[in-house]
Amino acid sequence: MDYEPDDVDVKISELLVATSDSADPELPAAVPEVLKLLRTCLGMDVAFVSQISNDRRTFMAVDQVPDFPLLEAGMSDPVEESWCQRVVEGRLPERMEDAAPYVASGQAPDPGFPIGTHLSTPVRLSGGTVYGTLCCFSRGIRTGADIDRLRYTASLLAARLAPGPVAP
Numbered sequence: 153m154d155y156e157p158d159d160v161d162v163k164i165s166e167l168l169v170a171t172s173d174s175a176d177p178e179l180p181a182a183v184p185e186v187l188k189l190l191r192t193c194l195g196m197d198v199a200f201v202s203q204i205s206n207d208r209r210t211f212m213a214v215d216q217v218p219d220f221p222l223l224e225a226g227m228s229d230p231v232e233e234s235w236c237q238r239v240v241e242g243r244l245p246e247r248m249e250d251a252a253p254y255v256a257s258g259q260a261p262d263p264g265f266p267i268g269t270h271l272s273t274p275v276r277l278s279g280g281t282v283y284g285t286l287c288c289f290s291r292g293i294r295t296g297a298d299i300d301r302l303r304y305t306a307s308l309l310a311a312r313l314a315p316g317p318v319a320p
Contacts, residue, residue: 161304163189179212180312187215190305191288194271194297198222199288201275201309202236209234212284220291222265235260236285239272246273247299251289269294275306277314 183201191199198216200223202209210228231237238244244260251270254260272287286306 161301180309183213183309184215186305186309187213187288190301191215191217194288194301195294196269196271196288196290196297198290199286201284201286202234203284204231204236204240204282205284207231209236209284233261235263235270236272236287239285239287240274240282244272246303247271247297249295249297250293266291268292269297271297271299271302273299273303273306275310275313277310281314283310283313 179201187199187201191197197220198214200214201212203212207230208228209231211223211225214223214225216222235244238260239246244254248254248270251260251267255262255267267289268291270287270289272285275283275286277283286302286309288302
């Protein structure tokens with residue numbers, strides 16, 4: 153899949169918006185394809201959508217490089233131990249070009265494997281409710297990783313999950 157940057161946004165939009173006219177409380181079937189497109193375009197090793205509910209973070213959909221089979225849809229952990237919750241609360245930035253200093257300083261929990269670049273953004277439903285996060289990360293450092301593309305995708309996903317205006 154070789155797409156120009158604008159083509160990626162169009163493809164993501166087609167997958168998340170053009171496939172349905174109504175909101176769906178479940179993740180759209182196109183999400184795995186969107187995650188693969190994002191992961192490939194951004195040069196990341198892992199991309200996922202998580203849901204935050206009942207003090208748990210649950211991986212709802214995951215795409216990852218074959219040599220790094222780390223996460224599976226359905227896996228869950230305490231939300232307070234997750235980077236996702238820290239991003240939602242603003243304790244970690246949405247874009248970390250090099251996450252190692254955050255782990256070394258204790259700002260981010262040690263995941264037990266190397267994380268170079270980490271991108272994460274909340275999926276905010278209408279009214280501001282947080283569904284979860286859209287994240288991707290690489291083992292190495294990816295200079296210039298595009299958080300705006302992740303935000304754009306998260307807003308389309310949020311609109312698909314709940315109708316109405318999406319919170320900024």
